[in-house]
Amino acid sequence: MSKYSVVRGGTPYTGPIVVTKVDDSRLAAGGGGTGLTVMVVGESTGGFPAGYTLPNGTVVPPMIFGSSGEATSKLRSGELLWMVQRAFAGGAPKVAAVRVN
Numbered sequence: 001m002s003k004y005s006v007v008r009g010g011t012p013y014t015g016p017i018v019v020t021k022v023d024d025s026r027l028a029a030g031g032g033g034t035g036l037t038v039m040v041v042g043e044s045t046g047g048f049p050a051g052y053t054l055p056n057g058t059v060v061p062p063m064i065f066g067s068s069g070e071a072t073s074k075l076r077s078g079e080l081l082w083m084v085q086r087a088f089a090g091g092a093p094k095v096a097a098v099r100v101n
Contacts, residue, residue, distance in 0.1 A: 046076035
């Protein structure tokens, strides 16, 4: 193996690389009644990107949705909408979304 090689979970990776692990065990279906807001980041065809400055000088904050339908009407399409819909399907009570394109 080269000096940039890593074996993780039995899979060899040759670098330079970035390997991450996400613990999503607390995002189980049903939400657990925690009331936590899930935040997702991605691309969509609707809504302004977070951090975008409107002509009146207002900086756009992340969008916060209370339902899948509300997100669909604002985001229209794209991976961001898909992730928001999955979060609601998994039991999230609220989802904050950050558009990056």
